Amino acid sequence: MMELQIIGMERGWVGTKGLLTQAIIFILLIGMPSALNSQTMDLSASKIVCFEKKDPLVLKSISVLREEVAKRTQIELDRTNKWPKDNHPTIIIALAGKLEKIPQEFREILEAMPDISDEGYKIVVVEKSKMVIAVGKDPRGVLYGIGKLLRKMEMGPGTILLPSDLKIASTPKYPIRGHQLGYRPKTNSYDAFSVSQFDSYIRDMAVFGANSIEIMPPRTDDDVSNVHMKLPAVRMIAEQARIADSYGMDVWMWYPNMGSDYSSPDSLKLEIDERRKVFRAVPRLDHLFVPGGDPGDLDPDELFKWLNTQAKVLHEFHPNAKIWVSPQVFRPTAKWFEAFYEQVNKKYPWFGGIVFGPWIKTPIAEIRARIGPDVPIRRYPDITHSLSSQYPIPKWDLAYAITLGRECINPRPTDEKIIHNAFDQYAQGSISYSEGTNDDVNKMVWSDQDWDPNTPVVETLRDYARYFVGPKYTEGVAQGLMALEKNIRGPLLTNDGVLRTLQQWQKMEQGASGDVLGNFRFQMGLIRAYFDAYQYRRLLYETQLEQKARQHLLLASKTGSRIAIKSARETLSRAWEEPIMAEWKKRCYQLTDDLYKSIGAQLTVAKYFAAAGRGNFIDNIDLPLNDSMWLLDQLSIVEKDSDENGRLLKIEQMLHRTDPGPGGFYDDFGSPGSWIRVVADHSWDEDPGGLSTPRVSFGVGLKGEEWVHEITAKGFDGQATPLSWMNQVTSLYDRPLKIVYDNLEPKGTYIIKVAYTGRFQSKIKLTAKNILVHDFIKTGIQPIYEFQIPPAAIVDGVLQLDWTCGEGERGSQVSEIWLINDTNQN
Missing domain, CATH: 3.20.20.80 (Glycosidases)
Structure with missing residues (x-):
């Protein structure tokens, strides 16, 4: 097997006494995954040799090794304080300062390895002598050396294998x-x-x-x-x-x-x-x-x-x-x-x-x-x-x-x-x-x-x-x-890898023993694979249903408004009346029960008394993924109009809610396409906390609701909110939020209609190229505001919008923008 050599120099940290400490981490050979291991040492019949008799942490560490091996292999490793006389597989555990009882030839091997510092360890396999030696710089180093040893062992009933060329000298970079x-x-x-x-x-x-x-x-x-x-x-x-x-x-x-x-x-x-x-x-x-x-x-x-x-x-x-x-x-x-x-x-x-x-x-x-x-x-x-x-x-x-x-x-x-x-x-x-x-x-x-x-x-x-x-x-x-991490990256609607992730986990599930199926760590990966795939299929299904419902409404002038409304309702309701992939949902519920039994995980409120809005994501398993709640609410309002022409007009307005008109622009900041307008000074890799760079946020947060534990369907005047109000582009605290529009009509007249929704209720103001569009207003009182864009802000065809908060505020949040070209409207 090829050696992998990694040598890393710590960048250094400042100690509590102001001294610059440097430590070097040497990892000379890392155990490779079992599929790549060509040689292993069989430790199934090995003994543990340790000359330390008093140090409680060293003794505890040996107990950890014996107990964890026994748990996985049913092998009870004997422990002795005598050096083996024959070529018997042996695990040597020692402190770096107490190696005098270890033969010189093995000390020389250890001494040839890079030095280690506090909490560090050395592990080396001497294949010809059937020896595994783990030495800690201090008692903690012994514990972490044994931990590394356990991580590299391949353990199963009656079997303990270790890569025969394992050789590590390692010191932690951070204390x-x-x-x-x-x-x-x-x-x-x-x-x-x-x-x-x-x-x-x-x-x-x-x-x-x-x-x-x-x-x-x-x-x-x-x-x-x-x-x-x-x-x-x-x-x-x-x-x-x-x-x-x-x-x-x-x-x-x-x-x-x-x-x-x-x-x-x-x-x-x-x-x-x-x-x-x-x-x-x-x-x-x-x-x-x-x-x-x-x-x-x-x-x-x-x-x-x-x-x-x-x-x-x-x-x-x-x-x-x-x-x-x-x-x-x-x-x-x-x-x-x-x-x-x-x-x-x-x-x-x-x-x-x-x-x-x-x-x-x-x-x-x-x-x-x-x-x-x-x-x-x-x-x-x-x-x-x-x-x-x-x-x-x-x-x-x-x-x-x-x-x-x-x-x-x-x-x-x-x-x-x-x-x-x-x-x-x-x-x-x-x-x-x-x-x-x-x-x-x-x-x-x-x-x-x-x-x-x-x-x-x-x-x-x-x-x-x-x-x-x-x-x-x-x-x-x-x-x-x-793969589970890849599931949650980017738009779900186009992420067909979610289904392949489920297939991979299902394959492991099919061949798994009872112990593995009862293992909470395996269960956690498995439930996410099923849950993600279920949401992917639901999103495809409910998106299609919404588009069909909108098509019925588009034909309202031909079929009549009441027939169109009835057809749209029936189409949208199929999401819960004719659900899909029931077996995947059922498996999620089974795994919810299993996780409560195995680790006490509380994924639902009603059955397992989870703290609401925390880890109870299974309660959200069938929340609507399309705009059905908003559409159905709007249709109820439309029906109250006794006049057919009035109903048709309201339907048209509903279907054209996001239309900015000729020469206008519309952006929903839950859509990746709209983020091209957002100015970011740093990449996510450079500023993952979003302290200097805009981030995405979720929640409606209207009517003075300060904290949104879950994404909710109701948010303003008791009506369902559009999905677009449920997420925002956000700039934290008083960091400016900058959004730029170009290719505008230089001598045009523009109106901005903006939706301020989100968790924060902050006092924010909007300027365009340092010209005031609106002064500080408290968000969270109403969702939509409308303002005239100062003509001087677009004389070059480029409009830069800047939102800022007052001191002590939580941040600026914008969910939607309509930039309406009002030049020829009068």
Whole structure:
């Protein structure tokens, strides 16, 4: 087998004492997928040799190896502290500083490999001696070396195989690598976990290189308990901390400011007493993360005064713990940020660093420039949400936004690597924002990227498939997960690859054992394959039905309005009266049941008591994918007109709703074709969070509705809304939204009709080439506005429209534009 050599030099990060640390990651040979392995070593009859007798993490790591091998192979590997006397297959586990009992010839092999640093490891297979040697720089390095070993093993009943030319020396690039495991009702599965399930899941994350978990206190912006929770929250977070500590992992806690008044002595006492109870309950706590907002909203001076008070309480129980804070605020102002960064740079002894997470206005590069070089940054990436989030799926098709929703099962391996690598140089690693197991693939990708940003995504996915599902599925599941990501890219109507993705998963399903079919990781990929294909076929079907219904209405002047309306209604109603692909929908429901049984995943509200608008995407499985709701509402209005001519006129107006007239332009920013008019200073790869570049958003958000959990059919005066109102081009905060029209009539007269819909209700103004079109107005009150374009703005035939928000607003959102040529209308 050919050697694969990858040598990567870390870009460097700034340590807490201001020293520039450099680490080199050497990966000399990565185990290749089983289909390509020409040689393997059989370890089925091997023994584990380890001379370490006292270190608890080394001993725990050996237990991990033995238990995970036994789980998959039913082989109990014996452990001894004596060097084997014969040529017997052996796995040697050791600490780098304690190699004196290993024969010189093997030490020389290890010494010839590149050096490793903290948490690093070396793994080498010495085929002629039937030896596998795994050496950790420190006890954590032993754990991660064993994790890598497990990931490369091909394990099945009675079988343990390992590539015979495996040779790795690796050190993690970033010191913070972890994921949030909040035990609260809002999550889509964690709230149903037992203690043993948390142990298993935390172990899985350690196998993929994570060294931290983040827990939550009992009181957050959520209920205290629900029907799923096995233990009271304060007891479960104590168990989570204990489990993490047993794996040598750091414990973080996300603790929002939920108090009503942090200046009142009485209110402050309640907050302090609560924290004292929580901090006392957890056996380990290394870092406390307090968000500046979302939830909570304190002035920076008051915030840091409160953090100073918290530090004293925290240090009563965890004297070395640090407090980290994020500049996270929904409606930020320049004054707020100035005060915040002034506080950050005061160098409080308890201060740990800055957290960069969702809804932070300042780009991470700018934050790095504004804080002292000795202040570390930790990323807090939202890997769990697909829309209305820190890193939404770019230009997502509305059909998926409507059905898969905000918190679906969402493997995005390629996207996550791009997002990670766009900004990793500014931080010391990350602990992800997660709301459950829906983002399981994304977790492992982030951990691998935090370990080495040069790791190919497919390598992580092959390890994921081999280790979690089985070596038989290494390539099938790895490529199947990549295919699921391709399913959600671009317009769904033309994505015939969705059906091939289902066929690939069905083929694996047909030959799968009961264990594989009961494996939640296989189930998650399978349900998405069925769900996506079902939505693809429904979209084709419902799009065709809508066009047929519109054709009936176009003939209304010949057939009569009432006959046309009746025919249109009957055609549209076939979507639910004569549904298609019922077997695929049925399979989705079966897998919904299976996932609840296997991992506690709550994909529906009624049956499994999911938090509404979160992970319950199965509830959306039959939401309309065409404009039938709006059309049917409009037809009800048309029918109330007692005059035939009046009805025909209303039908014509309805059918021509998007017509801008001769010489005019119409754009629906849910359509990819309309995005050619949007000015973007950066590509998505450069700015995946959309802090400087327009992004797509979803939700109607009219009549003062501040938060849209799901895409809804009703939105204004109780009437159904057109699909085009359900997504928008969005520019966050006070970043200008620029849209350009060219080839206009230079001396023409134009009117702009614009639809302001979306989640945000912001004060926005519109200018054209710096000429005011309208001053600040509050959006969300009515959907459509109409304004005259100043003639001076189009004298060269080009019209640049600029929307901006006032300070502290959420952003500018536009769903539709009609640019009407009014030159010859009078």
